Amino acid sequence: MSASLDRGINAFKEQIDAPVAAFFSSCVRCGLCAEACLFYTETRCPTYTPIHKLEPLRRVWQQEYTFWGRYAKAFGLSKPVTDEELGKWETLVYDSCTMCGRCSMVCPVGNDITYMIRKMREGMAAAGHAPEGLIGATKRAVTIGSPMGVKLPALQAQIRHAEEETGLSIPVDVEGADYMLLLSSMEIMNFPEFIGAIAKIFDKANVSWTISSEAFEATNSGIQIGVSEIAAELVQRVVDAAEKLKVKNVISPECGHAYMAIRWEGPNLVGKPFSFKVVHILELLDDLREEGRLKTTGKETQRLTYHDPCQISRRGGVVKQPRNLLNMIAEDFVEMPETGTMNWCCGAGGGVSSNERADDLRLKVFNRKKKQLDAVRPDAIVSACSNCRIHLEDGLEEYGMEIPVLGLTETIAEHLAEDKS
Numbered sequence: 001m002s003a004s005l006d007r008g009i010n011a012f013k014e015q016i017d018a019p020v021a022a023f024f025s026s027c028v029r030c031g032l033c034a035e036a037c038l039f040y041t042e043t044r045c046p047t048y049t050p051i052h053k054l055e056p057l058r059r060v061w062q063q064e065y066t067f068w069g070r071y072a073k074a075f076g077l078s079k080p081v082t083d084e085e086l087g088k089w090e091t092l093v094y095d096s097c098t099m100c101g102r103c104s105m106v107c108p109v110g111n112d113i114t115y116m117i118r119k120m121r122e123g124m125a126a127a128g129h130a131p132e133g134l135i136g137a138t139k140r141a142v143t144i145g146s147p148m149g150v151k152l153p154a155l156q157a158q159i160r161h162a163e164e165e166t167g168l169s170i171p172v173d174v175e176g177a178d179y180m181l182l183l184s185s186m187e188i189m190n191f192p193e194f195i196g197a198i199a200k201i202f203d204k205a206n207v208s209w210t211i212s213s214e215a216f217e218a219t220n221s222g223i224q225i226g227v228s229e230i231a232a233e234l235v236q237r238v239v240d241a242a243e244k245l246k247v248k249n250v251i252s253p254e255c256g257h258a259y260m261a262i263r264w265e266g267p268n269l270v271g272k273p274f275s276f277k278v279v280h281i282l283e284l285l286d287d288l289r290e291e292g293r294l295k296t297t298g299k300e301t302q303r304l305t306y307h308d309p310c311q312i313s314r315r316g317g318v319v320k321q322p323r324n325l326l327n328m329i330a331e332d333f334v335e336m337p338e339t340g341t342m343n344w345c346c347g348a349g350g351g352v353s354s355n356e357r358a359d360d361l362r363l364k365v366f367n368r369k370k371k372q373l374d375a376v377r378p379d380a381i382v383s384a385c386s387n388c389r390i391h392l393e394d395g396l397e398e399y400g401m402e403i404p405v406l407g408l409t410e411t412i413a414e415h416l417a418e419d420k421s
């Protein structure tokens with residue numbers, strides 16, 4: 001056995017905890033998870049059945065942790081997992097899974113397949129079977145601090161632009177602020193207007209906030225590729241900055257998996273509770289609305305729909321907040337079929353967008369989003385994840401659909417009332 005395969009199999013063994021063992025032993029092979037996965041529904045290719053994507057991990061569980069599996073292994077009656085097999089599974093585990101969590105919602109015996117995919121990626125990465133694009137993004141996140149290689153001067157330039165545009169000063173490294181805002185590299189480079197929108201909203205709502213010059217990146221490639229040590233290191237940078245600035249809260253921005261990483265996996269990764277609270281920007285905006293500190297004026301007359309980012313809605317529980325906010329400013333808000341916690345993924349999450357090899361597949365499975373959109377024919381789509389926004393734009397272009405894609409925070413900022421709270 002090669003050293004990398006050995007590392008991978010050992011990583012699989014370490015990842016098989018009680019939930020994974022329970023999930024494998026309770027799977028009744030009903031195949032219902034297939035119909036929940038856009039990679040299966042849009043291709044009808046049986047290898048994209050969610051539980052099948054976990055087959056090497058299942059075999060390691062069976063051979064190492066079940067009586068009959070051990071017996072079969074000892075007498076050479078079961079095939080060991082090979083490097084070649086892991087090589088074949090690489091595209092199933094990374095290219096055809098966005099870790100969207102939809103399959104986990106439908107399993108009749110409650111198997112969290114997405115949790116297992118996350119575990120399986122740990123073994124795949126250890127065995128040297130992770131996609132090039134994701135390896136590059138992860139290396140940049142560790143060495144530069146951003147998967148896209150965005151450094152502090154680039155952020156400072158965008159902050160200066162936002163200050164010129166809004167006439168407001170954007171706080172950086174302010175000790176004792178109530179909130180520390182994280183940003184994703186995609187926001188900084190592709191949607192820098194998000195920074196100005198936040199500045200305008202927080203100014204009106206009188207929110208005490210800051211950005212840290214030492215840890216402004218929200219995304220976590222360690223989670224996407226499946227290397228917990230790196231994921232923990234990236235979370236620790238945020239923890240260190242938040243503790244240094246003595247902030248009470250950290251804001252996860254309009255990025256789906258960033259929220260999952262810092263809010264739900266973060267404390268487990270660093271092995272202790274945070275000294276601050278993590279809130280998603282939409283949770284905070286909705287709280288401000290409820291307190292009467294976020295006031296808007298006028299309504300969008302065009303027909304708007306909302307694309308729920310999987311990690312924010314289904315996996316993160318932030319479902320009603322964006323709707324409360326949209327109802328403040330939308331005259332004609334329409335829900336797509338199968339929305340909220342059962343929304344269909346855009347097809348680019350979970351590191352798929354960093355993996356060029358998966359480009360054709362992610363555009364093919366965008367057909368699912370097209371079907372949802374065709375049912376309601378919106379004039380514009382609103383979302384709250386910069387990765388979703390970029391892929392929605394790509395997918396719409398691919399399918400010749402001319403529908404603008406808007407960020408929710410920026411759209412709210414455009415309707416801010418004049419009076420301050």
Ligand code: SF4
Pocket residue numbers: 026027028029030031032033034051106107108109110111113
């Ligand atoms: S839906 Fe659940 S029980 Fe059915 S095949 Fe998938 S994982 Fe197994």
Ligand code: SF4
Pocket residue numbers: 036037038039049050053096097098099100101102103104113114117345
């Ligand atoms: S998490 Fe989403 S993309 Fe991955 S297998 Fe399940 S339904 Fe498919």
